[in-house]
Amino acid sequence: MSEMNTPVAAKVPSPEEVALIKKFLNDTTLFLGPDPEIMQNHDLMPRSEVEDECMRKVGDAHTIAKIRDRIQAGCDEGYEMVEQMGAAPGAKWGDVITGVYSASGDLAIASAGGVLIFSALVHHPIKFIIKNWVNDPTVGVKEGDGFIHNDSRYGNVHNTDQSMILPIFHEGKLVCWVASTVHEGENGAIEPGGMPSMAESPCDEGLKMCPFKVVENYQIKRDILTFLQNSVREPKLQYEDMKVKLFACLRIKQRIEETLNTDGPAALISTLRTTMENVRAEVKRRVSEWPDMTVRTYIIQDSTLRENCVVKINCQLTKTGDRLIFDFRGSSPEFTNRATNTIVAGLKGMLAQVFLCYVWPDLPRGQAAFAPIEVITDPHSIVNCSYDAPNSQSLMSIFTGFTAGQHAVAKFLYSCPEKYTKVHAPTFNMINTFIWGGVSQHGETLGNLCADLNGMGAGATVDRDGEHALAPIFATMADIGEQELNEEEVPFLQLVSKKMTRDAIAPGKYRGGQGYTMMVATKDSEQWGFMTVCQGAKFPPLQGLFGGYACGSYPLCKVKGVDVYDVLMNEPEKFKHSIEEIMNEQPFEGASYTTHHMGMGFEISKRGELFMISQGAGAGYGDLLERDPAGVIRDIEEGLMSPGVAERLYKVKFDPTTLAINHEATAAARDAERKARIARGVPYAEFIKTWNKPTPPSHLAYFGCWGDDVSKLYMGSPDKFRDANSPRPNYMPHPKDVRIAELESRLVALGAMGGEKQ
């Protein structure tokens, strides 16, 4: 044994030595990457001495309420400016937000409209600026400065969202920050539109802006702007929206200054801090009213957007006293070369939406509402991915994580007497829409998406059906936009739009709100294409609630070898207005009709080829045999469900011509079905003897824990796994290589490889 290997008790460094080591490390840092101290923490920063002093000076509830309303109005004004002036399609539908942050970086007040998760996750880049740039002589933070940011590894959801962040000074002292965030779309990634599913590393994901200074003296620095414009497909949009966000921030700054002039800085600082602390305390009080319990659920992602596989989002939610703990351990390992991973802050931001949009919408919108809630994950998990993992499609994991949370929370809320909303089955959670890009009919290079992602079907509630195509889970007050306006700028038409997809149902005592069909076809451009970035073509991405069913599954359908514009001109009677008719009747001779999962990488389209998808349904609530027969008939009349499906599932008897209900026959049919259930149902203990298996099925590529054992994470097959706490690379082969290998093995079996040398 060498001397080097002899164990020696470590010498404890003195405080002076610790300080020296720290200084050495600070002075020689090679790269300021995302700071785990910032990125893993979603709680409020400790109350500062200044805040403490201000709260002692100004504690009057009326004064604080008055100032909070003024700041809130200022945020709303900024929000309106961005929505009205923003160039990004997302801006026009409310995919924006503004907010005011404390001097320490916490979001205190956000605009009433818009995508709250954006602003709720901007505290991370602000804290990065505070920690690294304030005292850096080469950067600094001065009055008139503005910082830009979009790299989700330093905060926020994905790098299609860009923020403009301004420090606000009063008499030379930093009093707070303001920020404005927009889903800009295009960001120079490997595919147009800002959310590439083909990204296999962060380097494929386009602009990755850690927080840096782009504004001085309230002017955008032209050299940096030009670099950013040169890095994306839509240079004009990049410039216009940077200006829009800057001026929205300046308007909020103006409103803050008015408050500073009338009430002074102590009142403002006290208002921001008091608001956050009060909300945090109120959340703990509300949680304490819930039943002490553990609830378990899981949601399956059925693809990585590149290939179908079974990816588990595992959720255990425990409430003890005033503590609420989301435990996502057991969820799939991160994918080393797939974009569906999320950083944990993104997951937390989306879980906050469960509460602020669906459980406690009365609370002031800010960071504090989720601050006391705890989240546990495995390292290098799909819901807590590493710096090196791509995450441009993090929506897949934060949305399925959201649904797991929404499903679990409903089981706590039912018995709680104190309610602020009704118990709610999961809302649809996938962005079923078309992302598009190419050269428009006006010669512009574009890359963005249709607002139909905002038309998710709502889950049913305790006493009513879910609403159709209501709102996205990340913004309860967003818009679907005007398709006709969109068509003035892009070279395609939605030939069928906003027509409910019949029989794509989520049954229950109260059924889920349904989704609508979208059929698009390119026109007037030879350089235009689409992509879709959703899961759920094989395995529904929801769970039903209290005996209700989830939604079904939603594929992508294509019709090629046809120009539907010629058909509409010459034989209009051949065109049909539903996916059902077009795919089943195949009315266009010589065309090819194919179906696919919903992860379509960017694909150039030809004039008149059809790409067809449907928005999804929210989940159903309760036993479908308890559904009011009149509701079933109404669904038939509204084209939501075909008569045969209605009768078979809901056991409602009616006249096929008049739809008049035979109530006696219905009651008899439902009684018979209850008896049939008792006859076919197997006692639980007997059922699990044959149902339960010790490992995931070998015919599925399965990722995540199996059963209750969260210490072992499967990685694609029963014999490949990792210890939950010991990350391993998790590479997926290229789907085309997989297909080539399949076809080659067939050729080998047929002896048809032609003696090709290996």
Added chain:
Amino acid sequence: MKVPMTEYLRLDLDAEQWECRVCDHVIGTASKSYKEGMLVHNRDPREIHPPIIDPEKYRFTFSPDPDWVRILEYYCPHCGTQVETEYAVPGHPPLHDMQPDLPALRAQWAKREELKDAVVGPAVTADKGHGH
């Protein structure tokens, strides 16, 4: 003290039992999953989510793939009410989805009135707007 826990399940905190709220059937001990007192049916998801496009022609049909997902339907063995569903990977052990802390619940409800039905919660109503 009895507490309605879901649309169809009730906890008897004193007897520590799950009960069916439709027929009052005692499902089983509250120290275990209510599912252990249920009948289970392994449902082909195509029966609930029917194919919209022809399964003879197409790989994806709007129906979930029955080799990938099954719907576990849990029925009250006495009245046949469908108490819960679970969209499950084939062979995945059913979840112990609601595991209450009974002593804590007893302490919490000792300070509350017993409720026959759960509180529904407020409806969303149109705001009357700002007026003077």
